[in-house]
Amino acid sequence: MRFATVLFLFTLGSVCGQATAERKLVYVTVLFRHGDRSPIKAYPTDPYQESDWPQGFGQLSQEGMRQHFELGHFLRKRYNGFLNESYNRHEIFVRSTDYDRTLMSAEANLAGLYPPSGQQVFDPNLKWQPIPVHTLPKSEEKLLSFPLDDCPRYRQLMSETEHAEEFVNMTIKYQDIIELVGDKTGLNATSVESIWSVYDTLFCESRHNMSAPDWVTPQVLQRLKVLKDFEIKAIFGVYKQLEKSRLQGGLLLGEIVKNLTKMAAPDPEQQLKLMMLSAHDSTIAALHMSLDVYNGRQPPYAACQIFELYREDNGSVSVSMFYRNDSTVDPYSQQLPGCSLDCPLEDFVRITRPWISDDRDKECQVPSNGTNKELIISLLVSSCLLFILIIVLLSVICSHKSPIRTLGYQHVINEEVADGS
Ligand SMILES: *[C@@H]1O[C@H](CO)[C@@H](O)[C@H](O)[C@H]1NC(C)=O
Ligand SMILES: *[C@@H]1O[C@H](CO)[C@@H](O)[C@H](O)[C@H]1NC(C)=O
Ligand SMILES: *[C@@H]1O[C@H](CO)[C@@H](O)[C@H](O)[C@H]1NC(C)=O
Ligand SMILES: *[C@@H]1O[C@H](CO)[C@@H](O)[C@H](O)[C@H]1NC(C)=O
Ligand SMILES: *[C@@H]1O[C@H](CO)[C@@H](O)[C@H](O)[C@H]1NC(C)=O
Ligand SMILES: *[C@@H]1O[C@H](CO)[C@@H](O)[C@H](O)[C@H]1NC(C)=O
Ligand SMILES: *[C@@H]1O[C@H](CO)[C@@H](O)[C@H](O)[C@H]1NC(C)=O
Numbered sequence: 001m002r003f004a005t006v007l008f009l010f011t012l013g014s015v016c017g018q019a020t021a022e023r024k025l026v027y028v029t030v031l032f033r034h035g036d037r038s039p040i041k042a043y044p045t046d047p048y049q050e051s052d053w054p055q056g057f058g059q060l061s062q063e064g065m066r067q068h069f070e071l072g073h074f075l076r077k078r079y080n081g082f083l084n085e086s087y088n089r090h091e092i093f094v095r096s097t098d099y100d101r102t103l104m105s106a107e108a109n110l111a112g113l114y115p116p117s118g119q120q121v122f123d124p125n126l127k128w129q130p131i132p133v134h135t136l137p138k139s140e141e142k143l144l145s146f147p148l149d150d151c152p153r154y155r156q157l158m159s160e161t162e163h164a165e166e167f168v169n170m171t172i173k174y175q176d177i178i179e180l181v182g183d184k185t186g187l188n189a190t191s192v193e194s195i196w197s198v199y200d201t202l203f204c205e206s207r208h209n210m211s212a213p214d215w216v217t218p219q220v221l222q223r224l225k226v227l228k229d230f231e232i233k234a235i236f237g238v239y240k241q242l243e244k245s246r247l248q249g250g251l252l253l254g255e256i257v258k259n260l261t262k263m264a265a266p267d268p269e270q271q272l273k274l275m276m277l278s279a280h281d282s283t284i285a286a287l288h289m290s291l292d293v294y295n296g297r298q299p300p301y302a303a304c305q306i307f308e309l310y311r312e313d314n315g316s317v318s319v320s321m322f323y324r325n326d327s328t329v330d331p332y333s334q335q336l337p338g339c340s341l342d343c344p345l346e347d348f349v350r351i352t353r354p355w356i357s358d359d360r361d362k363e364c365q366v367p368s369n370g371t372n373k374e375l376i377i378s379l380l381v382s383s384c385l386l387f388i389l390i391i392v393l394l395s396v397i398c399s400h401k402s403p404i405r406t407l408g409y410q411h412v413i414n415e416e417v418a419d420g421s
Helices: 002-021 062-079 100-113 152-161 165-173 175-185 193-207 218-236 241-247 250-264 281-291 345-355 360-364 370-401 408-420
Strands: 024-033 092-096 274-279 304-311 317-324 332-334
Touching (some): 024 100, 024 250, 092 100, 152 241, 165 175, 193 218, 241 360, 250 281, 281 304
Parallel strands (some): 024 274
16 A cells, blocks of 8 residues: 555656656846956055056956856857857847956857857858947946945945854954964954955965965965855845845846746747846855855856746746856756745745845835934934023123123124134
């Protein structure tokens, strides 16, 4: 009897398995970090300054170009048959932040994804064709560049984060290295934040075989890496992660969810298949924190977050997520907490909803509820009155020396002006 049940369940399982195998890919969103780059800046005592880098600070290197060319190849292999082999402008839309390194990463990636063939070849010696990459000026970028600093409530949350137990513990645990770095770099660093960028600089230099100063032992570098990973976590999490998401990464997540929902409705006119977003480690971290899937490690160069939207024969739609942070292994499957690996779209929307604000501008205001506001106003009014009263009293006392006894205010001002001249 029991065996029969198991057998029945097993058969049911394989039937369902077959059904899932028939799900059809309809839309993909990828978000990646740029490739290997030069450091963003040097520390004061750094033996390597901007002129030591071929294109200066913050620029994509040839290694970075190779990483994205490789990622483009990977995407071609993964989506061959889904994406047409020849470039079709209706199938793909590419958007990047307005940084040289992210724009160039997208271009290198597209060179790997769409090598021209047949009619699209415009120069037989060139395995490349131009493909548009869209961007917005940095000042208008509200989708791909985090943390956005236009939000008073977020700034308040960040100063509160510094008093969170986990943050304080890190500062204590790494006090010795914080002091060492402050001492050696000329940065006068006394906090966790101020040494974050030092790790990045040292990391870039070591990647490019530039010998490090004696104080930079592998152990020091390892400890700095832990602090760097913690920094990224603290910007979007550690303290009030959900609220931080509503003010930061939730903006991007909201757009992604909106677009997935739009693409889920069958539309024979719809030709878009791949949305490609080129951005930064902090963009991926912000999004991962909003999905509550952050793995605690800084997203490496050319790390790629993938969303795949599938439609089943019966019309139901689901979302699968993958994270490719290592080009030597298959992308990791990601599970949205509270959902299955193939997460039904309606569940995906429901689970992510609390992490997305629909009135961020309002939530960015520093909180003050009605009664508090009234209390503050009445306190202000009464202290103003008190202040005026004191001035009047003082001026009455002072005016004993002067012939004018009325209008104390003006009298005081006149006296000052007279004294000054
Ligand atoms: C459609 O099929 C999938 C997989 O077989 C199943 O999980 C889902 O419940 C079905 N949806 C509907 C509306 O029947
Ligand atoms: C790919 O694009 C070519 C050229 O536009 C077209 O002839 C072909 O039918 C397309 N293939 C698929 C599978 O859509
Ligand atoms: C902080 O450190 C204290 C003492 O070592 C420990 O008891 C506590 O659990 C830590 N808290 C966090 C949030 O890491
Ligand atoms: C660090 O402190 C020293 C001595 O107080 C000062 O001369 C130097 O300008 C400071 N450096 C920076 C980068 O603030
Ligand atoms: C650094 O050195 C290693 C080992 O010699 C070499 O494989 C690598 O290409 C070098 N990297 C750069 C950026 O020069
Ligand atoms: C959402 O779709 C719109 C319209 O196609 C596009 O402009 C935008 O970049 C997309 N955003 C994301 C995050 O996919
Ligand atoms: C890549 O992501 C997986 C899953 O989150 C994680 O286990 C792994 O440590 C990460 N690897 C790197 C190189 O960041």
